[in-house]
Amino acid sequence: MFDYSILIGGAAGQGSRKAGLLIAKLFNNFGYRVFIHEDYQSLIKGGHNFSQIRASDEEVFSYREKIDFLLALDKNTIEKHQKNLAENGVIIYNSDEISLEKGIGIPARKISKEEGGSLIMENTALIASFAKIVGIDWEIVENILRKEFQEKSEINLKIAKHAYEEAQNLIKIEKVHKESLPLLTGNEAIALGAVKAGLEIYFAYPMTPTSPILHYFAEHQKEFNLKVSQLENEIAVINIAIGAAYAGARTMVGTSGGGFALMAEGLSLAAQSETPIVIIEGQRMAPATGVPTYSAQSDLLFALNAGHGDFVRFVIAPGDADEAFYLSGKALNLAWKYQTPVILLLDKDLCESTFIFHPEIESKVEIEEPLLWDGKEDYKRYKITENGISPLAFPGKKDIVVKTTSYEHDEVGITIEEDENAIEKMQEKRLRKFKEMEKEVEKTEGAVKIYGNKESKEAIVAWGSTKGPAKEAVEKLGIKMIQPIFLEPFPEKEIKKSLEGVEKLIFVETNVLGQMEKLFNTYGITGQGRILKYNGRPFTAEEIIEKLT
Amino acid sequence: MSCLVKFMENFDTYAQNTWCPGCGNFNILQAFKNAVNDLIAKGVPKENIVFTTGIGCHAKIFDYLNLNSFYSLHGRAVATAEGIKLGNPALKVITFSGDGDSYDEGLDHLIHAAKRNIDITVLIHDNRVFALTTGQFTATSPKGFKGKSTPEGSIEEPFNPLELMLASGATFIARAYSPKIEHLKELIIKGVEHKGFSFIEVLQPCISLFNTYQFYQEKVYELEEENLTSKERALKKIQEWDYKNGENAKIPIGIFYKVQKPTYEEELLKELNSSKRNGGVNIKKILEEHL
Numbered sequence: 001m002f003d004y005s006i007l008i009g010g011a012a013g014q015g016s017r018k019a020g021l022l023i024a025k026l027f028n029n030f031g032y033r034v035f036i037h038e039d040y041q042s043l044i045k046g047g048h049n050f051s052q053i054r055a056s057d058e059e060v061f062s063y064r065e066k067i068d069f070l071l072a073l074d075k076n077t078i079e080k081h082q083k084n085l086a087e088n089g090v091i092i093y094n095s096d097e098i099s100l101e102k103g104i105g106i107p108a109r110k111i112s113k114e115e116g117g118s119l120i121m122e123n124t125a126l127i128a129s130f131a132k133i134v135g136i137d138w139e140i141v142e143n144i145l146r147k148e149f150q151e152k153s154e155i156n157l158k159i160a161k162h163a164y165e166e167a168q169n170l171i172k173i174e175k176v177h178k179e180s181l182p183l184l185t186g187n188e189a190i191a192l193g194a195v196k197a198g199l200e201i202y203f204a205y206p207m208t209p210t211s212p213i214l215h216y217f218a219e220h221q222k223e224f225n226l227k228v229s230q231l232e233n234e235i236a237v238i239n240i241a242i243g244a245a246y247a248g249a250r251t252m253v254g255t256s257g258g259g260f261a262l263m264a265e266g267l268s269l270a271a272q273s274e275t276p277i278v279i280i281e282g283q284r285m286a287p288a289t290g291v292p293t294y295s296a297q298s299d300l301l302f303a304l305n306a307g308h309g310d311f312v313r314f315v316i317a318p319g320d321a322d323e324a325f326y327l328s329g330k331a332l333n334l335a336w337k338y339q340t341p342v343i344l345l346l347d348k349d350l351c352e353s354t355f356i357f358h359p360e361i362e363s364k365v366e367i368e369e370p371l372l373w374d375g376k377e378d379y380k381r382y383k384i385t386e387n388g389i390s391p392l393a394f395p396g397k398k399d400i401v402v403k404t405t406s407y408e409h410d411e412v413g414i415t416i417e418e419d420e421n422a423i424e425k426m427q428e429k430r431l432r433k434f435k436e437m438e439k440e441v442e443k444t445e446g447a448v449k450i451y452g453n454k455e456s457k458e459a460i461v462a463w464g465s466t467k468g469p470a471k472e473a474v475e476k477l478g479i480k481m482i483q484p485i486f487l488e489p490f491p492e493k494e495i496k497k498s499l500e501g502v503e504k505l506i507f508v509e510t511n512v513l514g515q516m517e518k519l520f521n522t523y524g525i526t527g528q529g530r531i532l533k534y535n536g537r538p539f540t541a542e543e544i545i546e547k548l549t
Numbered sequence: 550m551s552c553l554v555k556f557m558e559n560f561d562t563y564a565q566n567t568w569c570p571g572c573g574n575f576n577i578l579q580a581f582k583n584a585v586n587d588l589i590a591k592g593v594p595k596e597n598i599v600f601t602t603g604i605g606c607h608a609k610i611f612d613y614l615n616l617n618s619f620y621s622l623h624g625r626a627v628a629t630a631e632g633i634k635l636g637n638p639a640l641k642v643i644t645f646s647g648d649g650d651s652y653d654e655g656l657d658h659l660i661h662a663a664k665r666n667i668d669i670t671v672l673i674h675d676n677r678v679f680a681l682t683t684g685q686f687t688a689t690s691p692k693g694f695k696g697k698s699t700p701e702g703s704i705e706e707p708f709n710p711l712e713l714m715l716a717s718g719a720t721f722i723a724r725a726y727s728p729k730i731e732h733l734k735e736l737i738i739k740g741v742e743h744k745g746f747s748f749i750e751v752l753q754p755c756i757s758l759f760n761t762y763q764f765y766q767e768k769v770y771e772l773e774e775e776n777l778t779s780k781e782r783a784l785k786k787i788q789e790w791d792y793k794n795g796e797n798a799k800i801p802i803g804i805f806y807k808v809q810k811p812t813y814e815e816e817l818l819k820e821l822n823s824s825k826r827n828g829g830v831n832i833k834k835i836l837e838e839h840l
Contacts, residue, residue, distance in 0.1 A: 028840065147838075182839035192835065198827045201635060222820050224830055227635060229817060232661040239625040239658075243601070243632020246619055247640060250827070251632075269622050357839070362832050395599045395617035396637055405611065405620035406604075414564045415612050415620070 002032070002057045002174055005064040007081055009050030010073025012043055019073070019123045020051025021183070022144060024354060026131055027055035028183060029140045031176035035468070036183075036354035037063040037538065042208070042293050048076050057176045061320055061355060061468025065540050071130060072098060073123065090171070092130055094122055104133065104170070106163065115158040128160035132167035184357040186350040186465075187212040189321040190280060193328030198367040200249040201227040203237045208292050209351040210254040210282040234259035238266030242275045246404050248394035250332060254280035257299045258289070264306045267341050271311035273404045274382070274390070274430070276335035276342075276370070278328075283347040283464075285536045294536025295348035297464050298511040301518065303343050304488050310427070312434040314342040314441075315488040319467030321355035323485065329365030336370035338437050339392065345487065347510070349465035349538045373400070380411040384425060388433030438489040447486040448494045456480040457501060460548070461527070462508040463487075463516055465538060470508050472541035477548060484516070492523050504528045508544060557586045564612035573727035573753035577645075577674060578610055580730045584737035585616070593641055593741075600643040601630040603650035605681050606755075607674035610645050624655025627662050630669045638814045638823070641741055642669040649679045652688035652710055663717035663746050665813040670740040670747040673710065674727075676755035677792075684758040691794040694759070707792040714748045715783055715806060721747035722783065722806040726769045727754070728762075732802065739804065745812050752800070765800065772803035780806065 006023055010016040017038060024034040032055040040049040052063040066086040072078045072093040078100065082091065095105025106129040108122035117124070124145065131141045141160055149156045184192070191213050194202075204214040217228045227249075231237050234255055241251040255263065260281045270277045283299045285291035303315050314334055318324040324346070331342040373379055373393040379400035383390040390411075395402050403413030408423050416422045441447050452474030459480035462470030467483050474481040482498050484491070499505065505527040507517040512534045517527055531547045533539055560582055568574045589595050599617040602608035603626035611620040617640075621629040630644040651659045651673055662669065678696065679685040686694045686703040689710060693702035714722050721743040725733040733751060740747035752769070754762040768790070776782050783806035790798045 025840070147840075180840050182836040184836075184839055188839070192832055195827070195830050196832055200827050220835070223835070225822050225827055227817055227821065229635065232657050235625070236628045236631075236658055236661065239622065239628035240632035240635065243619065243621075243629035243634075244636030245632075246629075247599075247633045247636025249636035251636075265622060266625075269625075273619075357836065359833065359836055362836070394637070395633070395640055396596055398594070398596050400596070401615050402617050403611070403620075404618075406622050407620055412562075413620075414562060415609075 002176065003060070003064070004055045004068045004173065005066055005086070006053040006055065006069040006071065007050055007067045008053070008071040008073070009048060009077035009081065011045065011076070012040065012047045012049050013045040014073045015120050015123050016049050016073055017051055019071070019127055020053055021354065022127050022148060023130065024053050024055070024183060025144050026127070026136050026140060027053070028180045029144060030136050031178040031180070032056060033059045033178065033181070033356055034183065034354070035060045035062060035356070037349065038352045040293055048080060050077065050081070057178070059356060060472070062472060062538065062541055065542060069130065069134070071126060073126070074098070092126065092133065094126060106167065108163070111162050111166070112159050115155065115162055117155055117159045121156060121159050124156045124159045125163040128163040129167040132164045133170050135169050135172045138164055181356040182359060183354050184321040184325070185212065185352055185354050186318070186321055186324045186346060187352065188216055189324035189355070189357060190328040190344065190346070191216045193325035193365055194252050194278070194332055195224045195226065196362065196365040197329035197332040198250050199226060199252055199332060201229065201241070201244050201251045202254070203229050203231055203241045203251065204254045205231055205234050205237050205259060207256045207259045209284055209348040210256060210280055210346070212352065213254045213280065234262035235266065238263040238277070238279070239269070241277055242266060242270055242273070245275045245277055246395070250336065252278040252280065252332065254282070256282050256284050257286045257302065260299070260302070260306065265308070267313070268307035268309050268311070269406050270341040271307060271313065272309065272406055274339040275404065276339050278331045278335050278342045278344060280344045280346060282351045283345065291536045293348070295465065295538060296511055296534065296536065297347050297466065297509050298513070298515065300345065300487065300515040303345050304519070311430065312437055312489060313340060314437065314486070315345055316342065316486055317345045317464050318350065318485065319464055319483055321357045322361050324350065325357065326361050326364055327485070333368040334440070337368065338389065338433060338440070339370070340437065345464070347464045353465065381413045382409055382411045382426065382429070384411055384429050386432070387436050388429045388431065389436065441486045441489045441491050442493060444486060447491040448498060449483040449485060450498055451475065451481040451483065453478045453480055455501070457503040459499070459502045459504070460506045460508050461516060461520065466508055466510060469539040469541040469544055473544035473548065476541065476545060487519065490519070490523060495520070495523070495525070499525065506531060506548065508539065510534060510538065560585065560615045562613060562615045566613060568606065568609060569757045571756045572606070573676065573755070574606060574610065574674060576727040576730050577672070577733065577751060577753065578613060580733035581610075581737060583730070583734045584741070587734070587738055588641070588741060597640050598643070599633055599640050600645060601626045601633065602644070603646045603655065605647040605650050605679070606676070607645050607647040607650070624650055624653070625658065627651060627655060627658040627671055630671070631658070631662055631667050634667055634669050634814055635817070638818065643741065644669060644671045646671060646673050648673060648675045648677055648687045648689045656688070660713070660717045663714050663719035663748065666718060666720055666745045666810050667813040668744055668746070670737070670749065672737065672740070672749045672751060674753050675710070675750055676753045676759060677761065678755050678759040680755050680758050689792050690759070691792065709787060709792055710750055711787040711805060712784070715780065715787060719748045719806070720745035720808050720810050721804070723747075723749045723804045724802045725749060725751045726765055726802050727751055729802070732771065736804065743807065745810055752802070764794065768798060768800040769802055770799055772801045772805070774804055777804055777807040
């Protein structure tokens with residue numbers, strides 16, 4: 001197995017992230033499967049940012065701690081990471097910035113200057129030198145830079161060529177003959193899945209780690225024919241989105257835990273008024289402001305319980321880009337089918353890591369039409385039906401009136417406070433709908449996924465971005481892994497089926513309280529152990545293996 | 550069969566009206582019904598008229614009108630209305646809200662809706678008291694207001710909502726007085742016809758908890774509609790009364806300010822195709838950018 005770990009780091013503003021993506025693309029076009037983990041802090045200049053890339057001839061969804069190639073844009077990167085350098089690891093650095101006894105120095109500033117480039121273009125020199133050092137073909141370098149820099153590509157190519165020619169091929173990594181795959185962050189996959197399912201408006205207030213969705217949509221607004229609106233706060237976001245959905249538009253909102261907290265009352269409104277809405281909740285390390293640019297899976301119980309009153313919402317937690325794309329589209333369709341809030345529960349490491357994406361997933365998402373009023377009898381927004389789903393119609397439709405409300409209401413939507421029977425009837429209408437939502441999850445393929453040795457008596461439960469390292473760990477250990485994807489309604493039957501024959505069950509999560517374990521406990525399932533991590537950093541497969549053995 | 554005389558619709562529902570007898574809300578309801586009839590007569594399709602309400606006495610109007618409507622959360626009626634406009638810009642969206650609703654709980658939305666000049670009409674039933682919660686001070690209650698939470702008199706001074714709206718960028722600012730139904734009706738029509746954010750403050754006595762009827766009867770006078778694009782004049786007129794219940798003050802009602810600016814939805818939709826159904830995007834092509 002070929003499996004390389006590359007880290008590129010620098011101060012914020014030095015462009016390490018973009019450089020990391022370019023390196024991943026080099027490997028992707030060299031036939032490798034890649035994954036990028038991003039690490040940064042909440043500051044604009046200075047500090048220490050890095051991208052950790054993994055390139056393998058097999059599919060990988062997590063990073064490795066040991067580094068084979070350490071690319072340093074500043075001295076700090078070397079100081080911070082050389083302890084993790086593998087035995088034969090190599091340090092490659094900008095020798096015009098750093099003086100070092102060991103490693104391979106690249107006169108990146110000199111090269112960039114000679115070709116008339118700017119400071120940031122020193123990265124291009126470093127990347128091209130790295131490509132030459134490890135033996136990646138010039139054609140691949142050229143191709144990627146041309147695509148990436150477009151109008152600025154000529155000067156970058158000149159710098160790259162110069163650096164490539166000057167560097168020496170010291171290590172020969174093997175070319176892998178796999179077709180390259182699109183690379184998507186979890187955020188991008190979420191955005192594209194929703195677009196495919198007919199998203200019309202996206203509302204948000206900026207918040208890490210889901211702001212990149214807002215940016216991606218804004219950048220592609222025309223291409224997607226999408227209204228993108230940044231609003232004054234998350235309370236406005238949820239209420240405006242609900243208003244737009246009432247008017248018939250497919251809407252989605254994105255935030256993190258703090259913003260979601262502000263949306264809680266609106267969530268309850270969506271449930272009571274039976275208005276479709278998809279909420280992206282990209283978890284980050286809390287409580288409160290917490291560690292805002294680092295990951296955690298600590299909003300699970302909040303996502304399940306937010307909002308006052310009795311109601312069921314869908315809570316769905318994808319674990320990679322394929323799932324993010326598919327489930328984002330699915331979430332939009334479910335929201336409209338059941339006229340209900342749907343929460344896509346992500347985490348920072350899912351949102352901002354870069355994954356391979358299998359393009360065939362694309363055809364699995366399409367617009368599914370909701371139940372619409374057939375025009376045969378008088379329109380009643382909250383018509384009592386057998387399955388609790390009342391046909392939708394929107395204002396602007398001739399000869400009907402659409403009344404939607406936060407109060408308890410009769411079939412037309414008129415407030416009822418005195419009539420206890422009518423109150424009960426409307427609660428029970430929604431209750432029947434909640435049962436339908438449960439049935440939906442029961443028949444959903446992939447509501448729970450199983451990996452590794454399915455016959456093993458030892459199993460771990462992992463969800464969200466922890467899927468990647470956990471899957472790799474169980475495959476190496478020959479044990480079983482259960483990934484719950486639908487968390488509400490909870491796929492109880494399927495989970496229990498997956499646990500048949502399991503004698504030792506371990507929960508692997510990035511939180512302090514073992515929130516997924518608590519959810520399992522509600523259904524009478526108890527574990528024999530837990531592996532928890534709560535320093536904001538994701539698990540590696542090695543780490544899980546070490547804790548399990 | 551054609552009809553020469555079109556009868557006024559009353560838009561009544563079967564809901565029982567629970568406002569206090571003599572409440573100013575009855576006047577607002579009547580003025581709105583009249584305005585809607587006029588708008589329909591002028592060619593606005595009835596099905597394109599939508600209103601939102603917050604929570605409070607004002608909001609009961611939701612149950613009394615058989616028109617498209619959204620009974621929103623406390624403080625969020627303006628936000629809901631903005632969403633409806635963005636969801637379908639062909640709709641004429643009117644918000645009924647109260648002083649507690651939009652000057653206290655949901656003030657942020659009112660300010661930002663004015664700032665972005667979204668084409669909705671917001672009508673505030675300003676009775677200057679939290680009535681449905683049985684009498685506490687609001688942002689426009691005068692200092693010294695005696696309510697259940699301030700038995701010794703409130704210690705805060707009120708703000709002038711019209712001044713706030715002018716500063717926030719509202720492009721249509723008006724004030725009405727609920728007993729003057731015909732005057733209010735005209736303002737509603739003008740507000741709805743104004744392309745941009747229209748703000749109509751309605752002074753409304755609460756006969757049960759803060760009866761300002763006599764006070765307003767003596768102070769209110771109708772403004773001349775002149776020089777409506779002048780911010781200076783608007784401010785001067787707006788500041789004639791500062792909501793502190795000054796004994797010598799005169800209270801102007803009518804339109805203070807009216808200017809034309811591009812609306813939010815126009816700007817947002819500028820480059821988009823609103824007739825096209827979404828979902829037909831070629832994702833495969835986009836994926837190529839990610840190789």
